[in-house]
Amino acid sequence: MADGTLTEERSRAAGRPRASRGTRRRRAAWVPYLPYLLPGAAAFIVVIGYPLVTNVYFSLFKWRGGMAPLRWNGLGNYVDLLGDEKFWTSFGNSLAMIVAMVLVPTLLGLVLAAVLFDYLGRRFGERVSSVLRATYYLPQILPVAVAGVLWNWILNSQTGALNVILRGIGVESPPNWLGDPTTALPSVMLVLIWVQMGYPVVIFMAALQRVDPELYEAAELDGAGWWDRFRAITVPQIRPETFVVTLTCTVAALKVFGPIYVLTRGGPESSTLVPSYYSYLSFFDKSQVGYGAAIATVLTLVIVVVALIILGLQNRAERREREGI
Amino acid sequence: MAVATDARPAPRSARARAAAIDSRYRRGPGRWLVLAAAVLVGLAVLAPFGIMLLNAFKSPQEYAANGPLSLPSSLYLDGVVAFWERTEFPVKLWNSVFISAVVAVLGALLSLLNAYAIGIGRVKGRLWIVALFLLANMLPQEALIYPLFTMAQSVGLSNSQWSVIIIFTVIQSAFGTYLLSSVLGTFPPALLEAAALDGASRWRILWQVVFPIVRPTLSVLMIFFFIWTWNEFFIPLVMLTSNDTQTIPIALASLQGDRMMDAPTINAGSLVSLVPAVVFFLIFQRTLTRGVTAGAVK
Numbered sequence: 001m002a003d004g005t006l007t008e009e010r011s012r013a014a015g016r017p018r019a020s021r022g023t024r025r026r027r028a029a030w031v032p033y034l035p036y037l038l039p040g041a042a043a044f045i046v047v048i049g050y051p052l053v054t055n056v057y058f059s060l061f062k063w064r065g066g067m068a069p070l071r072w073n074g075l076g077n078y079v080d081l082l083g084d085e086k087f088w089t090s091f092g093n094s095l096a097m098i099v100a101m102v103l104v105p106t107l108l109g110l111v112l113a114a115v116l117f118d119y120l121g122r123r124f125g126e127r128v129s130s131v132l133r134a135t136y137y138l139p140q141i142l143p144v145a146v147a148g149v150l151w152n153w154i155l156n157s158q159t160g161a162l163n164v165i166l167r168g169i170g171v172e173s174p175p176n177w178l179g180d181p182t183t184a185l186p187s188v189m190l191v192l193i194w195v196q197m198g199y200p201v202v203i204f205m206a207a208l209q210r211v212d213p214e215l216y217e218a219a220e221l222d223g224a225g226w227w228d229r230f231r232a233i234t235v236p237q238i239r240p241e242t243f244v245v246t247l248t249c250t251v252a253a254l255k256v257f258g259p260i261y262v263l264t265r266g267g268p269e270s271s272t273l274v275p276s277y278y279s280y281l282s283f284f285d286k287s288q289v290g291y292g293a294a295i296a297t298v299l300t301l302v303i304v305v306v307a308l309i310i311l312g313l314q315n316r317a318e319r320r321e322r323e324g325i
Numbered sequence: 326m327a328v329a330t331d332a333r334p335a336p337r338s339a340r341a342r343a344a345a346i347d348s349r350y351r352r353g354p355g356r357w358l359v360l361a362a363a364v365l366v367g368l369a370v371l372a373p374f375g376i377m378l379l380n381a382f383k384s385p386q387e388y389a390a391n392g393p394l395s396l397p398s399s400l401y402l403d404g405v406v407a408f409w410e411r412t413e414f415p416v417k418l419w420n421s422v423f424i425s426a427v428v429a430v431l432g433a434l435l436s437l438l439n440a441y442a443i444g445i446g447r448v449k450g451r452l453w454i455v456a457l458f459l460l461a462n463m464l465p466q467e468a469l470i471y472p473l474f475t476m477a478q479s480v481g482l483s484n485s486q487w488s489v490i491i492i493f494t495v496i497q498s499a500f501g502t503y504l505l506s507s508v509l510g511t512f513p514p515a516l517l518e519a520a521a522l523d524g525a526s527r528w529r530i531l532w533q534v535v536f537p538i539v540r541p542t543l544s545v546l547m548i549f550f551f552i553w554t555w556n557e558f559f560i561p562l563v564m565l566t567s568n569d570t571q572t573i574p575i576a577l578a579s580l581q582g583d584r585m586m587d588a589p590t591i592n593a594g595s596l597v598s599l600v601p602a603v604v605f606f607l608i609f610q611r612t613l614t615r616g617v618t619a620g621a622v623k
């Protein structure tokens with residue numbers, strides 16, 4: 001570490017090699033680099049730190065926003081949240097978002113990546129597997145709002161492509177996919193799976209590149225079938241990437257806003273309401289700024305706790321693996 | 326699967342073994358079934374794009390008569406034109422390009438400065454600093470938006486693209502700092518020593534030694550920042566309230582409730598809106614793969 005920290009002072013000091021002075025200089029060697037951190041620190045405090053604290057402060061008031069007076073409410077907003085059915089619905093729907101954006105895409109991605117890499121790639125060549133991979137990844141590169149608008153039209157009950165096709169093949173009254181409380185949430189979930197699936201496929205295929213091919217060859221010579229190899233080699237070898245995908249996708253699922261905004265606006269009857277959209281509604285639609293701030297604060301806490309749990313699990317898995325060897 | 330039970334020739338040398346495995350891969354009908362399944366998944370992913378293309382250039386009458394799956398009988402451009410004029414698309418395109426490009430440059434610059442202090446300067450408490458930046462990256466934007474909204478109003482930046490640019494520069498550089506710090510943490514010390522012996526200042530070392538070497542990583546970061554900012558929805562939705570400042574995703578989403586939006590207009594709008602993202606992706610795909618592998622070696 002000391003060798004890497006180079007300053008003019010040290011290079012000048014190099015001429016007079018005195019150990020005691022050297023250590024003192026080394027300890028302070030990082031100080032001249034502090035100015036480089038200043039713009040970042042200032043911007044961070046203005047855009048992240050101060051607003052985050054202010055948001056918590058707002059959550060302790062009743063406030064209609066703008067010029068209206070702030071009225072102290074203590075923890076009242078949080079108490080109200082506990083009794084608010086919509087609040088619980090929104091976090092319940094977060095679980096559905098986790099199923100659609102983490103669970104299903106990760107499992108599907110694992111199988112698809114392994115099939116592309118270890119089966120199709122070797123039987124039909126690299127080109128086939130890379131074209132398929134690019135196809136799966138396509139929904140990831142477009143703005144999620146654009147994807148949502150497209151799907152909103154496809155699923156529209158009257159003029160949407162899906163129902164026009166269904167009527168064409170003789171279904172008399174096809175469901176109102178996004179307009180019926182029973183089908184809205186599953187429809188949104190399907191769209192999210194479509195959007196999300198390519199991400200784990202690409203990450204997992206990159207991960208598989210670093211797995212030693214001899215492992216597969218040895219297993220195959222021992223008579224292991226595709227499923228055995230998948231279970232015994234693929235899954236354990238790419239565990240680090242699985243944790244990364246799980247962490248990033250879970251955080252994204254808890255934060256999801258755009259698709260809900262363009263697909264359903266949380267409706268019908270709050271059946272697709274999520275916390276981020278609920279706080280947006282409170283802020284800008286219902287002018288209940290304090291209440292919206294409280295929802296956002298709870299959501300922040302939930303995300304941090306969930307992220308810490310996943311990181312903790314990852315650490316434990318890594319430690320176990322080291323001890324196992 | 327069935328392939329694995331085939332009789333195997335006794336493995337003699339590594340090459341013979343590889344050849345034996347290779348020949349076994351190419352046999353068996355099962356592989357066609359697996360390929361068909363994988364292609365089917367691909368078609369399911371492509372289907373919405375296909376439907377969009379089929380209906381973007383079809384007149385509403387033809388859509389009503391023949392449905393979404395027929396090929397358009399004539400090229401109907403009114404949908405594209407309606408969308409183009411309704412949203413003043415060139416303005417929206419410029420807004421998106423301007424905001425994303427400035428964020429990409431400023432975000433990469435800020436990441437580099439932070440990472441220089443953290444990765445090469447090794448400032449005290451750097452682990453905490455990086456953890457803080459990572460945390461910032463995970464925060465829901467809802468927890469920042471109302472204070473940011475009132476702050477922008479009080480400094481005269483409401484409905485200004487600069488408010489969006491400043492916010493995203495910081496949010497993107499949080500990730501950039503994390504990535505670049507770990508890359509610069511492995512920077513060859515010999516280079517820095519040589520430069521310092523030549524009497525170069527820290528500022529000159531940054532620009533003449535460090536910058537040229539991490540330029541590939543920086544360009545990957547800039548592409549990421551550009552695409553991420555381009556695709557952002559929530560903060561631009563709140564901050565940019567008038568027609569002349571909005572970005573493409575906001576323009577498309579705000580047309581949605583419009584009763585005048587018929588099938589061809591929606592499809593043409595979606596198509597026109599996603600073309601820039603796809604073009605950008607195709608242009609920079611090579612840089613991306615190269616940069617990602619370069620980062621992986623570290």
